[in-house]
Amino acid sequence: MADITRRRTVLVAGAAALASSALTGCSSGEERKGPDASTGSGTGGDTSPGGGGVELATVADIPVGGGKVFKDAEIVVTQPTAGEFKAFSAVCTHQGCTVSSISDGNIVCPCHQSLFKVSDGSVAGGPATRSLPLAKITVVDGKITLG
Helix, strand or coil: CHHHHHHHHHHHHHHHHHHHHHHHHHHCCCCCCCCCCCCCCCCCCCCCCCCCCCEEEEHHHCCECEEEEECCCCEEEEECCCCCCEEEECECCCCCCECCEEECCEEECCCCCCEEECCCCCEEECCCCCCCCECCEEEECCEEEEC
């Protein structure tokens, strides 16, 4: 019976060490990169055909001065001024959390309250120190498409 208890203790300790190691990797400054982070964002004037991407929303879904987070696509789309659309990675540059909302002209990360401007993704309030990477969108016929 003592052998079984010892084996359980070893298994539980091993699982705890593995879980601790996995969590440490997430918080050690290692960051995830958002989708298509190396490309620019589309604007209301971008009418290039056949982006071939996933349709995210219609222009009516994105409020002027605000935006909308597409959690599954890890994208946030904003409309800083009427007819101007921007897209950024929804992955916070601080510790990789997904941003959750837009408030008062800022994209908000719920983990540590980093703020990013809807106009260009730049940091409006830390702890993040780097802008959200741009993502490519296409706006055609009132539809906003990723890519």
